[in-house]
Amino acid sequence: MIQVFAFYLFAALAILSAVFVILSRNPVHSVLWLIVAFFNAAGLMVLVGAEFIAMLLVIVYVGAVAVLFLFVVMMLDIDFASLRAGFVKNFPLGIAIAVVLLAELVFGIGAYRAGSIDLAPAAATAAPPIMTSNIAAIGQVLYSRYLFLFESAGIILLVAMIGAIVLTHRDRKDSRPQNIDRQNRRRPQDATVNMRPEVGGGLEL
Incomplete structure (x- = not known):
């Protein structure tokens, strides 16, 4: 019920x-x-x-x-x-x-x-029910009959993850390298400079 x-x-x-x-x-x-x-x-x-x-x-x-x-x-x-x-x-x-x-x-x-x-009545030729849970049955099939395919899929996903990390952290030659230690040691008074440009003179970088 x-x-x-x-x-x-x-x-x-x-x-x-x-x-x-x-x-x-x-x-x-x-x-x-x-x-x-x-x-x-x-x-x-x-x-x-x-x-x-x-x-x-x-x-x-x-x-x-x-x-x-x-x-x-x-x-x-x-x-x-x-x-x-x-x-x-x-x-x-x-x-x-x-x-x-x-x-x-x-x-x-x-x-x-x-x-x-029970979604349908059991037929006479139906396989006997497995006395285990659905998760345990899937685990037994994956790690016995399909072990090679399962491990291959895991290796492919690992290689894809490593490739994404390598592409993200690669050094680019067309950009200025970042010095994190130098940025952390920078004093607040050196971070910004108060410029007083003349009218119409612009700024010199």
Whole structure:
């Protein structure tokens, strides 16, 4: 019974939050509603027994959306005064959303302990169920059958990361080198010079 109730709760809130993602005019609000949609989708994955996909949704997608939220705040011309003014007005809505997310977490844990939902009746030729979790089964397959491909993908990502660091810290010949130690030892009175140019004379660099 708790599984069915949790399924309808997660599904309804996922659809509702997806609608608000489209209808919200404020990009920050759209990103927040998208995070709510990801959390509800992760709850649906937990109900069907796909814990690994649920963890990917929360860790990867919600983490990436948080970074996207920072880029939106930095790059768009957002009036922070209006956002602070609407904080008190939207505070009850934020508390309500927090309570709903807490209730979803409680129902999700209860539904997970009760067992996954059977999406279809088991056929006579179906494989016997594996008496282990979804994450443990994926780990056994990755580190046994696909070990070489998994390690190769890790080496490629490591080489790409090292290449990005090398390209960032390379010395450019067409620019003046930066002496950090000299900048730190510079006195405040030597940092700026008060010039009194004549009218129409300009400055001598």
